[in-house]
Amino acid sequence: MGRILIVDDEASICWAFREFLTDEGHEVEIAASAEEGLRLANGGGLDAVVLDVRLPGMDGLTAMTRFRERIGATPIIVITAFGNLDTAVRAIEGGAYDYLVKPFDLDQAGAVIKRALEKGTPSKIRRSEPEPQPGPETLIGASPAMQDLFKSIALVAPTDVPVLITGESGTGKELVARAIHRHSSRHAGPFLPVCLAALSPNLVERELFGHVRGSFTGAVQDQKGLLELAHGGTVLLDEVGDIPTLLQVKLLRAIEHREVTPVGDAKPRATNIRVVAATNRPLAELMATGQFRDDLFFRLSVFPIHLPPLRDRPDDIPVLAEHFLKQSRLPDGTDGHLSREVLAELRSRPWPGNVRELRNAIEHAAIVARGRSIRVEHLPTSHPSATIARPPIGREIQEQATLWAHQEAQSTTGDETPLYERFLTLVEPPLLRVVLERCQGNRAAAAQMLGMHRATLRQRLRKYGVE
Ligand SMILES: Nc1ncnc2c1ncn2[C@@H]1O[C@H](COP(=O)(O)OP(=O)(O)OP(=O)(O)O)[C@@H](O)[C@H]1O
Numbered sequence: 517m518g519r520i521l522i523v524d525d526e527a528s529i530c531w532a533f534r535e536f537l538t539d540e541g542h543e544v545e546i547a548a549s550a551e552e553g554l555r556l557a558n559g560g561g562l563d564a565v566v567l568d569v570r571l572p573g574m575d576g577l578t579a580m581t582r583f584r585e586r587i588g589a590t591p592i593i594v595i596t597a598f599g600n601l602d603t604a605v606r607a608i609e610g611g612a613y614d615y616l617v618k619p620f621d622l623d624q625a626g627a628v629i630k631r632a633l634e635k636g637t638p639s640k641i642r643r644s645e646p647e648p649q650p651g652p653e654t655l656i657g658a659s660p661a662m663q664d665l666f667k668s669i670a671l672v673a674p675t676d677v678p679v680l681i682t683g684e685s686g687t688g689k690e691l692v693a694r695a696i697h698r699h700s701s702r703h704a705g706p707f708l709p710v711c712l713a714a715l716s717p718n719l720v721e722r723e724l725f726g727h728v729r730g731s732f733t734g735a736v737q738d739q740k741g742l743l744e745l746a747h748g749g750t751v752l753l754d755e756v757g758d759i760p761t762l763l764q765v766k767l768l769r770a771i772e773h774r775e776v777t778p779v780g781d782a783k784p785r786a787t788n789i790r791v792v793a794a795t796n797r798p799l800a801e802l803m804a805t806g807q808f809r810d811d812l813f814f815r816l817s818v819f820p821i822h823l824p825p826l827r828d829r830p831d832d833i834p835v836l837a838e839h840f841l842k843q844s845r846l847p848d849g850t851d852g853h854l855s856r857e858v859l860a861e862l863r864s865r866p867w868p869g870n871v872r873e874l875r876n877a878i879e880h881a882a883i884v885a886r887g888r889s890i891r892v893e894h895l896p897t898s899h900p901s902a903t904i905a906r907p908p909i910g911r912e913i914q915e916q917a918t919l920w921a922h923q924e925a926q927s928t929t930g931d932e933t934p935l936y937e938r939f940l941t942l943v944e945p946p947l948l949r950v951v952l953e954r955c956q957g958n959r960a961a962a963a964q965m966l967g968m969h970r971a972t973l974r975q976r977l978r979k980y981g982v983e
Pocket residue numbers: 652654655656657683684685686687688689690691692754794796836871872875
């Protein structure tokens with residue numbers, strides 16, 4: 517049990533905390549401002565502090581340093597009413613044990629306090645500069661998913677572990693990778709993105725690892741690869757699922773041993789890089805089909821971050837749209853806000869191209885509106901939801917079949933039916949049904965379309981009970 521100081525100017529929150537924590541057997545002190553909290557902290561004997569960011573007078577983040585002088589490593593849990601990446605990073609860097617975004621429930625807060633009392637605060641404390649005005653690299657978001665994302669970035673950035681960012685095209689994977697780099701100790705080093713899907717397979721090796729003179733026709737001089745050029749910084753391996761299988765071992769070696777061997781060279785060279793990988797294809801499925809090595813996957817995904825599609829986080833649409841409007845050199849005469857009708861229209865669209873498509877739509881509308889307020893008719897026409905990017909269906913079937921085969925091959929349920937037979941029972945009936953339908957029930961035509969003898973077709977239809 518501990519003595520906990522709550523610093524919040526909202527009386528209802530203090531009251532709720534007092535009730536809840538006293539019931540749990542803790543002793544609770546309340547302060548309505550940072551100044552009052554600091555005075556109470558002077559008395560010593562605290563086991564944890566819960567500190568709101570927005571306070572009258574001195575704000576919570578500024579007060580953190582002062583609290584640290586008084587309470588040493590005692591855990592501080594920060595509460596914020598709205599989160600952005602800057603708040604998250606400053607809270608974590610200031611040595612906050614964790615932070616809670618309002619509204620939170622008391623059970624959640626209680627669990628965080630309990631963990632803090634058990635484990636204490638991580639010792640690494642570093643000051644950060646507040647982020648400048650929002651710019652093209654600022655991550656914007658108001659949804660719970662984005663709040664979680666800010667927290668993940670704040671937690672993972674100062675470490676050196678590899679991060680795997682997944683999400684559909686245009687959800688902001690590269691922006692997240694840049695934010696991780698910017699808030700890491702490597703921020704003064706280079707950030708080098710490489711899109712593996714854009715390189716031909718034989719170029720990938722040279723691009724990543726470099727080459728030495730004479731290693732192939734045209735190699736007139738030594739050339740460092742990206743993994744060496746990024747020494748001291750971060751490499752973003754975009755579309756990492758597209759890296760040729762043979763190179764995956766070499767990449768794993770580079771990450772694990774921090775060394776690269778250029779094409780045509782025998783001696784490895786040391787390189788100190790952090791790898792962030794991104795993909796919009798599910799790597800687990802590529803692994804199932806043998807296109808992606810398990811060991812590389814586990815190495816890259818030490819800290820996975822998933823970015824949900826924009827249609828699943830509509831609360832981000834208004835803040836993103838107004839951010840893009842401000843970025844698009846707002847003409848005079850508008851106040852930078854969008855009307856209720858425009859916001860409603862934006863929220864109703866499916867955004868298959870995600871945030872990228874939204875940004876393009878706002879830029880388009882700003883041009884068409886020519887300095888006046890944007891109206892619904894200024895927006896480009898919406899694409900129907902059917903255009904939501906899906907992988908080619910053949911590939912999907914192959915991936916599903918592979919997953920199924922892995923599962924069945926391991927299964928011990930004792931089904932006596934041979935595996936091949938069971939597989940056909942899954943895939944044949946829909947095929948036969950569709951073909952028969954197309955041939956309007958004419959079995960001879962269906963057999964011809966299927967390339968199957970009529971008697972075989974008849975026998976299969978009977979077996980599956982297809983009419
Ligand atoms: N949360 C966000 N806040 C502000 N801008 C964003 C956000 N998410 C995405 N964007 C903007 O949307 C565009 C696409 O983002 P980004 O290139 O990072 O996506 P991606 O997921 O890497 O896409 P792809 O898979 O096609 O490479 C960029 O202009 C980026 O600045």
